[in-house]
Amino acid sequence: MAQRLVLHIGVQKSGTTYLQRMLEERTDALEALGVVYPLPEGEGPVRVNAHEAATYGLLGAEYPWVGARRAAAEEAWWQRLRDQVRSCAGTAVVSAEALAVVRSDAAQRVIDELGADEVRVVVTARGLGRLLPSSWQQHVRNGRTAGFPRFVNGLAAQRARGWESIEKEPDAHMWRAFGLGRLAGRWASLVGPDRVAVVCNPGSGSGRLWHRFMEAAGLSEEAERVPAPTEGTTVHGGVTAAEAEVLRALNGRLAAQGWSHEEGALLRDEIVDAFRAREDRGPRVAVPPRFRDQVAAWSAEDIDDLRASGALVVGSPEELAYVPDEDPDPPGSNDIAEAAGTAAMAAAAWSAPSPAPAEEPPRKRSVLPGLTRRAMGLRPSGGGADPPPSPPNS
DSSP states (O other): OEEEEEEEOOOTTSSHHHHHHHHHHTHHHHHTTTEEOOOOSSSSOOOTTHHHHHHHHHHGGGSTTOOHHHHHHTHHHHHHHHHHHHTOSSEEEEEOGGGGGSOHHHHHHHHHHHOEEEEEEEEEEOOHHHHHHHHHHHHHHTTOOOOHHHHHHHHHHHHHTOHHHHHHOGGGHHHHHHOHHHHHHHHHHHHOGGGEEEEEOOSSOHHHHHHHHHHHTTOHHHHHTSOOOOTTOOSOOOOOHHHHHHHHHHHHHHHHTTOOHHHHHHHHHHHHHHHHTOSOOOOOOOOOGGGHHHHHHHHHHHHHHHHHHTOEEESOGGGGOOOGGGSOOOOOHHHHHHHHHHHHHHHHHHHSOOOOOTTSOOOOOOEETTEEOOSSSOOOOSOOOOOOOOOTTO
16 A cells, blocks of 8 residues: 555646656656656557546546446556555555546545555646636637637536535536635545645746645655756647637538548647647637636635635645736737638648559549548548537546
């Protein structure tokens, strides 16, 4: 049994993938210091959200986006992760950001299954003014068509039903994670408030987040003895406001033309790669102006709840406050037009046929309703329904 278990539970969009990569790259150095970060079997890069996937094998449908087949496929990985934690004589670190959304009974099950003399829960956090835009644009990148106002209205309706409802309803998972004070209190009720730490993502300089995380985990000494990450290192970035609107319109067209989620994802990946090469990408995704006062009120309430939770805060709660005046204006028509032009060029390049050998006549490009397609045997499938549910951070 591990002497100490550090359970990093998210939240999504708070630097979790970055920290997981840092831990993965430093596995050997940390193990030499008595700190185990479990990895799956096999060679090659570890998949993103590996520990989260393992928890699917334990909790299954506790996550609204996980079906029975996916849960069964992850059972062996969960058992391996659990065995590595239980066989660790020192400190084991498990990082699964989706654990921020689970209800109390499921959280207790994770703690009991992993087993440790001491459990320390670490939450990495960002303010609502960053979390909500980041989550919405990720939904769009996953194929959704709802605009930001509709997205916020749905969250407002959930929050209006009260925290008792949020703690019970499976579909209210986003507020279970983003209501930071309630999140800290939920886990504090299981392990004690002195064993819960909330790390404020400083927002600049990735090395600062690494050291804050290690401090919260009780591993400050170990952090000084392993290579520190390069300042400013990032794992992945999002899309801007104009780019998100272009993708949202595209998602609607793909659904109307019967493209499958998998086919649409291939095209979106090409377009997002093209977006990243742009020099002037326009303003970032921000809270729509008419919702800014509401989000500021939610933010102030959540910070008050965090202070009352008794959890340790690494950084300052003020770093999590939403300041509406700091948000940019919505994108202009020219921003959206420029993004649409980039998307059109990327789609055209993606759909172009492969060059034919010199001795063969050129092949005609296959044109499907709405968009051309790459000559790779893909055909639009029936039905234009929304893609299957996906985790908020995916």
